[in-house]
Amino acid sequence: MTETPHVNVNPDAQAAQTGPDTFVAPGPARDEVVAAEEAAPQASIAEAGNPVALADHLAVEGGEVERGQPGRRLTLGFDRFSGLYVWAALILLFAIWIPHTFLTTNNFQITAGNQAITAMLALGLIIPLSAGVFDLSFAGMAGVSVCITAWVQTHGQSPLVAALAAIAAGAVVGAVNGFIVVALRVNSFIATLGMSSLLLAVAYWITNGQQITSGFNQSFLNFGTSTFLGLAYPFYVMLGLAIIIYIVIEYLPVGRYLYAVGGNAQAARLAGVRVNRIVFGSLFTSAVVAGLTGVVLCAELGVASSDTGPSYLLPAFSAVFLGSTMIRPGRVNVIGTLIAIYLLATGIDGLQLAGAPVYVTDLFNGGALIIAVALAARSHRRT
Amino acid sequence: MVPSPVLQVQGLSKTFPGQRALIDVDMDLQPGEIRALVGQNGSGKSTLIKILAGYHDPDPGGQVHVAGQPLALGAAAAGEHAGLRFVHQDLGLVPTLDARDNLAMGHGYERNRAGLISWGREHRLARQALKDLGYDIDVRQPVSHLAASERTAVALARALSPRRADPRVLVLDEPTASLPVAEVHRLFDVVRTVRSQGVAVLFVSHHLDEVFALCESVTVLRDGRHVATRPVAGLDEDGLIALMVGRAVEQGQAQAASAAGHEAALRVRGLTTNVLSSIDLDVGAGEIVGVAGITGSGREQVALALFGGIARSGSVTVGGHDVEPQRPDKAVEAGLALVPAERHANAAFLEFNLRENVSISNPGDFVRRGLLSRRSEVSDVSLWLRKLNVQPPRPDRILNTLSGGNQQKVMLARWLRRKPAVLVLDEPTQGVDVGAKADIHALIDEAAAAGAAVLVISTDHNELTRLAERVVVLRRGQIADRMHQPNIDPDSITAATLGTDTGAVA
Numbered sequence: 001m002t003e004t005p006h007v008n009v010n011p012d013a014q015a016a017q018t019g020p021d022t023f024v025a026p027g028p029a030r031d032e033v034v035a036a037e038e039a040a041p042q043a044s045i046a047e048a049g050n051p052v053a054l055a056d057h058l059a060v061e062g063g064e065v066e067r068g069q070p071g072r073r074l075t076l077g078f079d080r081f082s083g084l085y086v087w088a089a090l091i092l093l094f095a096i097w098i099p100h101t102f103l104t105t106n107n108f109q110i111t112a113g114n115q116a117i118t119a120m121l122a123l124g125l126i127i128p129l130s131a132g133v134f135d136l137s138f139a140g141m142a143g144v145s146v147c148i149t150a151w152v153q154t155h156g157q158s159p160l161v162a163a164l165a166a167i168a169a170g171a172v173v174g175a176v177n178g179f180i181v182v183a184l185r186v187n188s189f190i191a192t193l194g195m196s197s198l199l200l201a202v203a204y205w206i207t208n209g210q211q212i213t214s215g216f217n218q219s220f221l222n223f224g225t226s227t228f229l230g231l232a233y234p235f236y237v238m239l240g241l242a243i244i245i246y247i248v249i250e251y252l253p254v255g256r257y258l259y260a261v262g263g264n265a266q267a268a269r270l271a272g273v274r275v276n277r278i279v280f281g282s283l284f285t286s287a288v289v290a291g292l293t294g295v296v297l298c299a300e301l302g303v304a305s306s307d308t309g310p311s312y313l314l315p316a317f318s319a320v321f322l323g324s325t326m327i328r329p330g331r332v333n334v335i336g337t338l339i340a341i342y343l344l345a346t347g348i349d350g351l352q353l354a355g356a357p358v359y360v361t362d363l364f365n366g367g368a369l370i371i372a373v374a375l376a377a378r379s380h381r382r383t
Numbered sequence: 384m385v386p387s388p389v390l391q392v393q394g395l396s397k398t399f400p401g402q403r404a405l406i407d408v409d410m411d412l413q414p415g416e417i418r419a420l421v422g423q424n425g426s427g428k429s430t431l432i433k434i435l436a437g438y439h440d441p442d443p444g445g446q447v448h449v450a451g452q453p454l455a456l457g458a459a460a461a462g463e464h465a466g467l468r469f470v471h472q473d474l475g476l477v478p479t480l481d482a483r484d485n486l487a488m489g490h491g492y493e494r495n496r497a498g499l500i501s502w503g504r505e506h507r508l509a510r511q512a513l514k515d516l517g518y519d520i521d522v523r524q525p526v527s528h529l530a531a532s533e534r535t536a537v538a539l540a541r542a543l544s545p546r547r548a549d550p551r552v553l554v555l556d557e558p559t560a561s562l563p564v565a566e567v568h569r570l571f572d573v574v575r576t577v578r579s580q581g582v583a584v585l586f587v588s589h590h591l592d593e594v595f596a597l598c599e600s601v602t603v604l605r606d607g608r609h610v611a612t613r614p615v616a617g618l619d620e621d622g623l624i625a626l627m628v629g630r631a632v633e634q635g636q637a638q639a640a641s642a643a644g645h646e647a648a649l650r651v652r653g654l655t656t657n658v659l660s661s662i663d664l665d666v667g668a669g670e671i672v673g674v675a676g677i678t679g680s681g682r683e684q685v686a687l688a689l690f691g692g693i694a695r696s697g698s699v700t701v702g703g704h705d706v707e708p709q710r711p712d713k714a715v716e717a718g719l720a721l722v723p724a725e726r727h728a729n730a731a732f733l734e735f736n737l738r739e740n741v742s743i744s745n746p747g748d749f750v751r752r753g754l755l756s757r758r759s760e761v762s763d764v765s766l767w768l769r770k771l772n773v774q775p776p777r778p779d780r781i782l783n784t785l786s787g788g789n790q791q792k793v794m795l796a797r798w799l800r801r802k803p804a805v806l807v808l809d810e811p812t813q814g815v816d817v818g819a820k821a822d823i824h825a826l827i828d829e830a831a832a833a834g835a836a837v838l839v840i841s842t843d844h845n846e847l848t849r850l851a852e853r854v855v856v857l858r859r860g861q862i863a864d865r866m867h868q869p870n871i872d873p874d875s876i877t878a879a880t881l882g883t884d885t886g887a888v889a
Contacts, residue, residue: 251754253746260743263732270692270729271744271797272715330734 083326083339087346094350101353105230111342111349113232117142117297119341120238122316122323123245124289128188128282129320129332130249132262133181135283136313137192138290140199141173143309145294147206150304154215162220163295170291173199177287178280188283196310203306212304224299234296241289246334258282259331318365319344322372344368387451389414389583390467390552395445397430404430405441406607412552412583417574419594419615420587422604423627423877424842428587431604432556436469437462450551466551468542472560474534478527482537483509485526490544512540516573532566539573543582553577554585559593560679571597589677591620591881603627624881628874648836649689649719649805653697656681656688660860661697666805666836671827673851674840675876681860683724685840686809690714690721692729701805715744718804722794722811724840730794731782738764738778741796767796772822788819795826805836812846824849844873856880 094102101107121138128135145166152162173195180191226233249255260268261278269275298304322344323336344364351360388411397405405427412418422428433439435447437459447454449465476485483505493504509522518536526534535558543550555574559567574597578584586598594601595615603610603626611626647665654662659681666672676682688695691711699706701717714721723729732740741764742749749760761778768776771792773785782790791811798806808827812820827850831837841847847854848871856864856879864879 247754253750253755256739256743256746256755259735259739260732263735264728266728267730267732268743270690270711270721270723272712273743274712 116234116238137195139313140196141290149298150212159220174284174287177283318369325375391448419598419601427607472557474538482522673847673854676857720798720803724809733783788815844876
């Protein structure tokens with residue numbers, strides 16, 4: 001299997017920006033609303049606070065409110081397994097529409113393998129997002145990692161040394177991100193946005209603006225393109241990473257701490273959670289995962305250029321946000337993210353096979369991001 | 384001849400579900416008068432002010448006249464147009480904006496002929512408005528860079544701005560709560576300047592010494608009713624306190640502070656924050672100690688300072704081990720547990736289920752063979768939810784689908800499960816219904832009986848009387864009084880929190 005032209009989405013910061021606000025910001029807590037109203041008594045009552053949030057909280061204060069049951073019937077479509085329904089529907093649609101090209105083993109294998117890189121990055125991104133911390137630099141980090149992996153090999157080192165160097169670079173970048181956010185108290189969105197630009201410069205500097213196309217170790221390239229049981233090796237790397245992150249998040253105390261910090265950082269701190277350490281660790285982890293992903297991506301592409309990374313930013317964010325509307329609605333989670341990845345990939349793949357123009361990829365990813373965040377905001381209000 | 388009152392309140396009542404907050408209150412204010420409005424927590428002061436501000440709709444039948452004209456109640460802009468102005472305790476300024484912008488809020492900016500903001504005129508107007516109050520401030524500084532009294536001046540200048548209608552009545556709601564003593568006197572001078580321009584001032588304060596220093600007359604509310612309006616001359620502090628609590632009360636007598644028979648599980652020495660200064664406190668194992676104090680006395684900082692939620696100096700030891708400042712995790716390790724005030728902001732994970740809310744303080748307890756065991760977590764949390772009579776006792780319920788009382792019990796379960804050596808509760812029954820309140824009190828007793836040292840910080844003086852063997856009373860950041868059973872009752876606690884300072888009592 002060879003690489004297909006990979007998704008070329010511009011790092012659209014603005015689109016990403018619509019995500020965070022709606023997704024993370026909860027309605028003002030009741031106390032804040034009251035305080036705000038007291039602060040501005042001259043304002044009319046309707047203006048004084050967010051009426052929805054206020055009504056919401058008042059309803060809760062009023063006593064035992066049965067919500068889940070009646071709400072669930074109305075929002076069946078957005079329930080825990082909605083993503084699976086949509087995915088099945090997409091497969092069915094293309095199976096009927098373009099059976100000869102879509103319904104081939106080859107097509108499924110390629111789709112599964114192609115998405116390994118986006119999926120690995122999205123899995124890394126889950127960690128900071130679950131703690132309410134943004135990492136916009138992971139795609140840039142993956143790009144730098146690709147360049148380091150190639151550059152070190154062209155200088156006569158073994159692929160193992162190259163991979164370790166790239167992963168170590170991830171650790172350094174993650175530690176710097178963590179330091180900026182925790183010690184310098186810079187908002188994570190800003191800090192990692194800045195870092196993503198720095199990393200783009202670093203990638204250019206390493207490659208000198210040229211593509212690195214030769215000097216790779218052959219077994220390294222084989223790793224990127226060989227298949228096992230019909231699926232590319234990178235797919236299995238992604239699967240292993242998914243299992244590890246799933247266990248960390250669902251079955252280790254640190255997973256609870258991540259969600260707690262994302263849910264209410266002040267409450268987490270007063271419950272004895274070391275919030276700073278969690279924030280630092282989450283940024284560190286996502287950068288290390290990005291470093292690892294870059295190594296795999298380099299092997300898959302067999303070429304390194306400075307602009308490889310940024311195109312993965314938007315698809316990964318889309319997948320994590322879309323994933324947060326399913327399995328555990330309102331929370332970013334591993335299974336939901338994987339379903340989202342393959343749901344998006346199936347849609348794009350099917351449309352392209354059906355003859356849609358190449359820009360359908362950008363269209364689909366952007367639309368999915370907005371819809372995902374709107375759904376996330378909806379489920380946030382619901383719970 | 385008696386001049387006609389500028390503010391006339393007649394037969395004002397306000398009923399909230401299950402509570403009559405204000406009952407048939409009358410009050411007149413003359414132009415140029417400085418009137419104090421006093422009363423305990425829950426006496427109806429805030430309700431009265433919020434009705435005047437148009438924030439609450441009163442019950443039908445009440446009337447308010449400003450300068451003889453009836454005021455449309457329940458409409459915010461009406462009071463503004465009639466000349467009612469308010470400065471609230473938190474001032475309502477936008478800290479990142481400068482004085483000019485803050486003054487323009489609510490009034491709009493001066494425009495030039497092209498429709499653009501005329502900054503020159505804005506600048507002059509802002510400087511002049513502040514100069515009239517005796518302040519020379521750089522109006523281009525963000526107000527967060529100004530001193531506390533300067534911020535108060537900006538808020539006052541905004542309230543007194545004549546751009547919409549001349550101010551007639553100025554309501555100051557706890558304006559001194561965040562001011563150092565020297566600045567309080569400066570504020571008084573400003574208030575007197577305002578008064579001399581014929582504006583009536585309604586001054587709401589818990590600090591009775593300020594009432595005596597500034598005001599000519601005082602209106603006392605108690606349990607929603609108007610109790611008395613009197614000239615300040617001829618009243619003394621005990622007399623005023625008696626009016627507020629409804630009977631004569633002796634201010635609590637200082638007693639030697641020793642927890643005889645208790646080994647101090649919590650030992651606090653020289654606890655100091657930006658409000659608290661040098662607090663010493665011991666709580667013995669099995670003992671329940673209360674902390675009382677009005678807002679601004681430092682009461683609201685005690686729990687967070689002990690637990691590491693805010694910066695502090697001084698030493699806190701639990702069972703002989705020092706607790707590092709600003710490290711809640713170390714405090715938990717040392718055996719401290721905190722159920723903080725303002726549950727939604729400080730303790731609750733509203734969108735998480737009860738299981739996660741309870742186990743978050745120590746999920747490590749449920750690790751079996753290296754992984755979190757949901758089964759052991761569910762069974763332990765269920766046990767505690769039943770023990771605390773949480774309704775419904777289902778670990779998979781989302782927290783914000785429970786009533787306030789049940790939410791608070793979940794917060795308690797989080798800590799009682801850990802069997803802490805020291806349990807600190809800040810306003811443990813805030814926003815909790817009567818039944819749950821009794822349950823929570825019983826749980827606190829039980830925790831103490833099981834050997835925990837318990838510190839209960841509360842503005843509910845009945846609660847302190849019910850629970851505490853000793854009560855420590857804070858005033859202006861210091862311990863002003865220590866009371867012991869059987870000499871503790873709600874009224875004497877109230878009196879002690881309101882008393883004037885005659886120096887901290889050791």
